[in-house]
Amino acid sequence: MKKLTVSLFAALIGVSALNALNAQDAKPADAKPAAADATKLMLGVVPNVMQYDKKELTVKAGAKVMLLFRNEKCPLQHNFILLKPGTKDAVGALADKMLTDPEALKKLYYPDSKDILVKGTKLVGIGQSDLIEFTAPAEAGDYPYICTFPGHWRLMNGVLKVTK
């Protein structure tokens, strides 16, 4: 299963990235934590209905995470942010307000909020992907993730379950 996941990642992020993963495998055990040690998660988009393909993801508290967010077939653009527990509605409301923000596109539709823990690096259009690396929260709990393209978040959301 691990091999399959790694090859899927390689296909999506390119051969050079695979070489990098392999190179890191070869490093001594006391080297810095490598990509190979990271928890690899994949999140996709269901075309045209403004939904992620997973309502739930799970990681261990404090784990290094490589999240591959990809949009294979949806003509709309999407993004990914991870939020503090219980803040989905508040940040969603800020996302909707970006409709009138002339800088919204430049900000990739990410609102300013101290409740945002992790942001993706781009708007992901059809055929694109975003490899998002982060450290999972240290506290166990249910951390919402949403797309902040205005109007999407009410449907386009899920929960990262952080476990001890």
Ligand SMILES: [Cu+2]
């Ligand atoms: Cu979206």
